[in-house]
Amino acid sequence: MNKKFYLLLTLVTFPLAAQNKYEKGYIIDLNNKTIPVEISYQDWARNPNEIEVKHNGEIKKYTPKTIKEFGLDNGINYVSYNGNIDKSSQFYNRISEIKQPEWVEISTFLKTTVNGPSKLYVHDNNTTITYFFSKEDGDIKPLIYKIYRDNQTTTKKNEQFKNQLRSNVYCGDVNLNKVNYSKNSLEKYFIDYNSCITNGEFQHRQDVITKNKIEFGIQAGIRSEKNYVNYPVYEASHNFSAVSPTFGINAEYQFPFLQNRYALAMEANYFHFKRQDVQANSRFGLAVERKIIEIPLGLQYYVMNDTDHKLFVGAFYNIKLDLANSNYTEVVYSESSKTDIDNISSFSLGAGYQWKNIGVKARYNINSKFDVGEYMKGETSSISLNLFYKFKKLEF
Known part of the structure; x- marks a missing residue:
């Protein structure tokens, strides 16, 4: 990884x-x-x-x-x-x-x-x-x-x-x-x-200075999530895939050099993934639910950074916060057996385009693994597409 x-x-x-x-x-x-x-x-x-x-x-x-x-x-x-x-x-x-x-x-x-x-x-x-x-x-x-x-x-x-x-x-x-x-x-x-x-005739030409910039925005989109769950003890496994809505906020600090091409970016995005009663084999079914606030923190680089048109790429480390104990996998049988999924941190790569204050960006969450000893193992990855709007800019 x-x-x-x-x-x-x-x-x-x-x-x-x-x-x-x-x-x-x-x-x-x-x-x-x-x-x-x-x-x-x-x-x-x-x-x-x-x-x-x-x-x-x-x-x-x-x-x-x-x-x-x-x-x-x-x-x-x-x-x-x-x-x-x-x-x-x-x-x-x-x-x-x-x-x-x-x-x-x-x-x-x-x-x-x-x-x-x-x-x-x-x-x-x-x-x-x-x-x-x-x-x-x-x-x-x-x-x-x-x-x-x-x-x-x-x-x-x-x-x-x-x-x-x-x-x-x-x-x-x-x-x-x-x-x-x-x-x-x-x-x-x-x-x-x-x-x-010069008796007051001198006119000083102000230098063009690259300033610190902070921008705040909101975003919403869709997230295509894949979750693989495997219970070796039950010989039950399944690939869960679903598309769910996601929305959140974002903020970035653009460094005051290199024409503001480098930025420290942070987001907070909510999404909810839930699939139940999937038949894993002739005896067992499986279910999975993940309700999470994901916080990507990373470095963003503006390949193009003009006044109206911006093109950027970025790499992020993603912290995930569980909500209401809703992160679990479950073996569906006469009596259900739930296994909690702990916080799963991951890395992601993204790119996007911005026109004035609005834009679109895509993000790929690299495949990451989760397990509880030998009892349960799993993997998760996702691709998301978001529209965003920058509603506040500060310069200093």
């Missing part, structure tokens, strides 16, 4: 690595020539060290040493940086005792967060966020900020970036003590500075 699940999970997550979405943009080569291209934009959670572009039907890869800059038509911009970055850790258990930055040379693309006469850039490697600046198309320099350990119990801050701002990017009456080494604070400072030196 585990091998099957991991294989299916691999197949579900493979599109993330395999799919390239090209968006219109440009690159600036080392000769300062601007070339219109299509860029494989991945909404990087960390700064890229290489990009893939399509130009005249040909796919090429570029690094910070082969181009000066690239950007998308929507305003997202990255510049090449081949220079020093402070490698000092900001994790408490690994804070350095050295006040000065510990430089290491890197080659990467910096994301432009304020684009004007003076520019602010950001570098994110998933553990540390570092800011850089340039003035009037000059060299890009790191803004120096470091937390270091003064002794075993106390820490201090090297806030040299404030002196850098005072010496290079300063206009008007500004209290630099109120400027923090953070995105919001530094962005506001550079926007205000550019506005000050």
